[in-house]
Amino acid sequence: MLVFFLFCFLYKSRLSLQYDHEKISERHTGQYYTLPAAHIQKLFPHGLPPRFQLQIKTFNEGCVMVRPPALELISYLKKADYSKPPLRYILYGDVGTGKTMCLSHALHYCYTQGWLIVHISDAHLWVKNCKELLPSSSRPSRFDQPIQASQWLKNFKITNERFLSKVQLGYVWTKRERTEKGQPLGELVDQGVNRMKSSSDVVGAVLRELRLQAGGATEGEGAFKLAVAVDGLNALWGKTSLKKEDRTMCEPEELTLIHNVRKMMKNNWSGGAILTALSQTGSLFKPQSAYLPSELLGEEGFDNMEPFVPVSVSNYNEKEFESCYLYYLDRNWLQHSHSRSEEGKKELIFLSNKNPSILERLCAFL
């Protein structure tokens, strides 16, 4: 009887919270809201964690839990003054507590508000396992990563299609090729996608243009707010596992992509916000127990990112755990009969210690 009542509560919560970012408040923590499928395709071609993508495929819908860190972030975004330099928000917490998911939630809010999204889904992918490392065409001491850059440009194109024709620019970037003033951004992006060799430089150019134009026009067609989202921020200031041709280790500064993103992180522009999340799971040479910004970013990174607004993400509390458990029950994900009983629930609480990712992995085989 009680379970039926809770089911009703859950259903009501599921249906009523589509798109209503204005109405979501602290009362709604623990409830799930559905991400519309069209938004998922456009906004997150590469952004969501792989296990969550599997879950979307299985359940045929993407449901995100509303949690306090995400609500906090959205409230800051609502209250911030966009004529001033952007505020930097860092989501930090232990492994598997839901930093990437909170970031995605906040990003969805920005998307529904019509912002231009620059989303780097995992900066760690740019500092390790790169097959091709070309010396940069524009600057001799740097290295390009054509595959990663062109991949990112494709995703950027999908996410921000409506802005591509609106933004105008002019930029000279090699001796041979140049884009005239007044060309739309879309053409630049296409050029980068088609010609792999110069794609990293194109990325740099795109970022620079967006920075310059973000706070420019307050009204009219050209106005937009810029949301820069980086997951795995500690990759920008950590070490790489890439080697140069003479077998010495590559510094992150010597990579064009990383250098450009670092420039984005500085708050010398206006008209947007910088949302970031730390990540230990993909990081190189960091112990598993490190999760605070000072530990993961290192001295250099911390100095660069200061001042920032830290937002801490922790394991589920009782209410959130209940909600997650009921959601899985509702979707028939927990098949084992024992998991539906009180004993089974206690076991789940103990074994996962209410950690979201561990709970998800545990329920996957039940």
Add this chain to the structure above:
Amino acid sequence: MAASGCRGVRSILWKYGSYGKNLFVSRSKMVPQVKCFLIFKNLAAAGPQKFTQEFIDKQVEEFEVGKRHLANMMGEDPETFTQEDIDRSIAYLFPSGLFEKRARPVMKHPEEIFPKQTAIQWDAEGRPFHFLFYTGKQSYYSLLHDVYEKILAIERHQDKMRNKGLFTSDTKQILLTGSRWLLKEEIEENLVENISVQDYMRLIQLMELLLSMPYCSLEEEFILKFRKQLEVQSSKYEIPALQYDPQGVAFSFADGRRKSAKASITLRDSGSGNITINGRNYLYYFPVLQNREQLMFPLLFVGMSGRFDIEGSVEGSGHSAQAGALRLAISRALLSFVSEGEVEKMRQAGLLTADPRIRERKKPGQEGARKKFTWKKR
């Protein structure tokens, strides 16, 4: 005592050593060396050494005297010097680093050291004393005779009661729980002769027949001589006492071991199910699910999973062994929070038994403990 062994060997040498010397006469006078040459007697084929009764009596005397000397040496009272005190003193005076306890120096009463032997069974004319001597196993068959006599006595008693009209089936029964029949080896020790498996089973059958009769309580004393009390396991481990914090929160300590991992924990009441091991959360210390399940088992079994806060430290061995050690420690700490019946249930669930399995030793001539080298036919 080992001295007797030496003396035995010395006596052999004395008997045969001189004979050997006579055989070997050195021919060259230039080299007057006498080669001492031992003829090796087949000691194993001679059977176990036989000690005479006088010899054993002398040993007992020497033991008593030696005990008084030892007591004087240690500065204790010779009158009240027990076997435990002897063991303690010998361990102090002759410290030994040998791992095998049975190889260390020992001073015990000759009864415990020399195997029991039968005295001469026949008189000066060669006539045996016992009427069953010619069966070969006189003590065993005389025991069977005794048991049968007792059965007959009980039957007679039964008939008497029937005649009087006082026959009842529900009489006082002998309590047999917590004891077992003596093993074949133990009976052989008592009878000082070898019996076969069939003989042993026959004896047990007879005893059971005796037990099946209604008035067997008459011979209770006799039967209990053949039963051995099993140790009561619960009295071995003391339940740790419940201590109270200044705030009034109950807590208890406990230790646990598995393979070579040692764990010690503090279990605090009115907590919320947080478990910290070596300063880290248990979720990050034991990423493997199996280890966390091991930690969960005692708490879930007793039904108090969200009630306690556990703070533990563990060292040594690998992750599974550490989890096992922690589990034992948690179960032991829970004993003080739980009722008697629950303690018995936990014991039956195997939560309180220390796992005796240890890594097996590698043997010479083999790759590992069990693995052999490649077998070649030729």
